[in-house]
Amino acid sequence: MTEPAAFAVQLRDVWLRLGREVILRGVTLDVPAGQGVTLLGENGAGKTTLLRLLSAGLRPTRGEGRVLGFDLRDSRGVRDAIHLMPVDGGLYPDLTAAENLAFALRMHARAGDVPGALRRVGLEGAATRRARFLSAGMRKRLALARAHLLARPVTLVDEPFANLDDAGRALVQELLLELRGQGCSLLIAAHEPALAQVVAPRTLRLAGGLLHEEVPA
Amino acid sequence: MKGALRQALTVAAKDLRVAGRTRDTLLATAFFAGIVLLVLGFALSGGVVSRDARLSAPLAAGAIWTALALAAAVGAQRAFAQEQEAGALDQLLAYPGPHGALYLGKLLGVLPPLLLVAAVTVPTGLVLFGASESVTAAGRALPWAALALTTALGVLGFAAATTFYGSITVNLRAREALLPALAFPILVPAVLATVQATRLLLEGGWSPEVGTWLTFLTAFDLGTVILATLLFPAAVEG
Numbered sequence: 238m239t240e241p242a243a244f245a246v247q248l249r250d251v252w253l254r255l256g257r258e259v260i261l262r263g264v265t266l267d268v269p270a271g272q273g274v275t276l277l278g279e280n281g282a283g284k285t286t287l288l289r290l291l292s293a294g295l296r297p298t299r300g301e302g303r304v305l306g307f308d309l310r311d312s313r314g315v316r317d318a319i320h321l322m323p324v325d326g327g328l329y330p331d332l333t334a335a336e337n338l339a340f341a342l343r344m345h346a347r348a349g350d351v352p353g354a355l356r357r358v359g360l361e362g363a364a365t366r367r368a369r370f371l372s373a374g375m376r377k378r379l380a381l382a383r384a385h386l387l388a389r390p391v392t393l394v395d396e397p398f399a400n401l402d403d404a405g406r407a408l409v410q411e412l413l414l415e416l417r418g419q420g421c422s423l424l425i426a427a428h429e430p431a432l433a434q435v436v437a438p439r440t441l442r443l444a445g446g447l448l449h450e451e452v453p454a
Numbered sequence: 455m456k457g458a459l460r461q462a463l464t465v466a467a468k469d470l471r472v473a474g475r476t477r478d479t480l481l482a483t484a485f486f487a488g489i490v491l492l493v494l495g496f497a498l499s500g501g502v503v504s505r506d507a508r509l510s511a512p513l514a515a516g517a518i519w520t521a522l523a524l525a526a527a528v529g530a531q532r533a534f535a536q537e538q539e540a541g542a543l544d545q546l547l548a549y550p551g552p553h554g555a556l557y558l559g560k561l562l563g564v565l566p567p568l569l570l571v572a573a574v575t576v577p578t579g580l581v582l583f584g585a586s587e588s589v590t591a592a593g594r595a596l597p598w599a600a601l602a603l604t605t606a607l608g609v610l611g612f613a614a615a616t617t618f619y620g621s622i623t624v625n626l627r628a629r630e631a632l633l634p635a636l637a638f639p640i641l642v643p644a645v646l647a648t649v650q651a652t653r654l655l656l657e658g659g660w661s662p663e664v665g666t667w668l669t670f671l672t673a674f675d676l677g678t679v680i681l682a683t684l685l686f687p688a689a690v691e692g
Contacts, residue, residue: 313550
């Protein structure tokens with residue numbers, strides 16, 4: 238492999254099998270540090286699974302991969318560098334919006350401006366409301382606020398535009414662009430190529446376990 | 455090490471906050487322990503309270519620890535199940551730091567509700583099965599301090615093992631059925647030690663034999679916590 242620090246993600250002939258199903262079939266990928274990548278694919282194509290693999294939640298069956306130079310099998314090293322924003326937000330329904338953000342910060346041993354982060358996504362009025370009483374769109378904004386607050390070098394975002402109105406989608410683009418502006422690498426799995434490509438112009442499509450580069454027309 | 459401890463305390467504080475709001479673990483374990491005591495109370499004592507410690511002590515010890523072992527299994531399996539139900543398990547496992555700290559945090563989070571249930575179950579069981587009356591009739595005071603120590607060590611042992619197995623079975627559909635099947639063979643030493651120590655305490659108070667059983671129980675607890683902390687990363691990372 239080439240100079241590891243120059244790349245956010247490097248995959249070499251990565252295969253992933255879950256049970257009897259083969260999800261990835263020899264995926265090879267180089268994502269330079271700071272680059273934004275949009276990951277497209279039909280439902281069930283394996284986009285979320287690929288993000289989980291990159292967050293060290295799954296281990297490749299075969300092949301090699303690195304995230305910021307850390308081998309995917311070195312779970313601890315990879316987890317130091319990444320943040321995964323899952324499609325359902327991964328929030329605790331019985332913690333308030335502010336408590337959810339504070340918990341994430343403490344787990345990263347970091348301090349941060351929780352009220353400011355909530356204000357940034359328009360949730361300052363819901364700071365003391367439990368996540369279970371937030372709408373799907375508000376939960377998405379809260380998960381986005383967490384990703385923005387943590388600003389990990391590699392941020393993996395699953396379906397950021399789902400359940401959001403136009404203003405929410407614009408806010409997602411704005412916050413993700415700010416993350417890129419801070420030098421974070423973004424991998425965005427989405428079904429809205431036009432929206433995602435504003436933030437992450439490089440586009441890849443996952444189909445049949447294979448990853449193809451999509452060249453703009 | 456300091457970072458791992460801070461992370462464990464963060465997870466425990468989060469779980470305790472959630473448990474305080476939902477009370478689902480507390481209610482489920484208390485209800486379970488209460489039902490077991492009630493059923494065994496009706497079935498074994500037949501409403502007749504024995505004043506003979508040799509009869510009431512084994513009965514009370516067996517019933518109390520049946521209730522607490524099952525309640526601990528129910529409570530500890532919620533530790534990871536609630537993460538999965540919230541859709542936050544992947545997120546939790548993706549945080550930086552050693553995964554062993556997550557296990558310790560989860561264990562610390564389930565212990566207070568379980569100890570609270572035990573604090574009610576033990577005296578209730580002693581009264582229900584006539585053990586408190588038989589000890590008093592023999593002219594002795596109930597060895598509360600030793601009983602509290604036995605209870606704390608026993609609950610820790612049961613919770614440590616079931617929390618670990620709860621993490622392994624959390625992604626399985628039949629986790630409620632598999633968890634006891636996997637955990638209970640490992641819990642046999644803790645069952646033996648807790649029941650024997652409680653019985654001996656009720657029959658004759660503190661004795662060297664009680665000390666031996668409690669030393670054995672402490673060794674079991676330490677061994678389980680250390681082994682589970684070391685094996686937990688392998689269990690969740692696959």
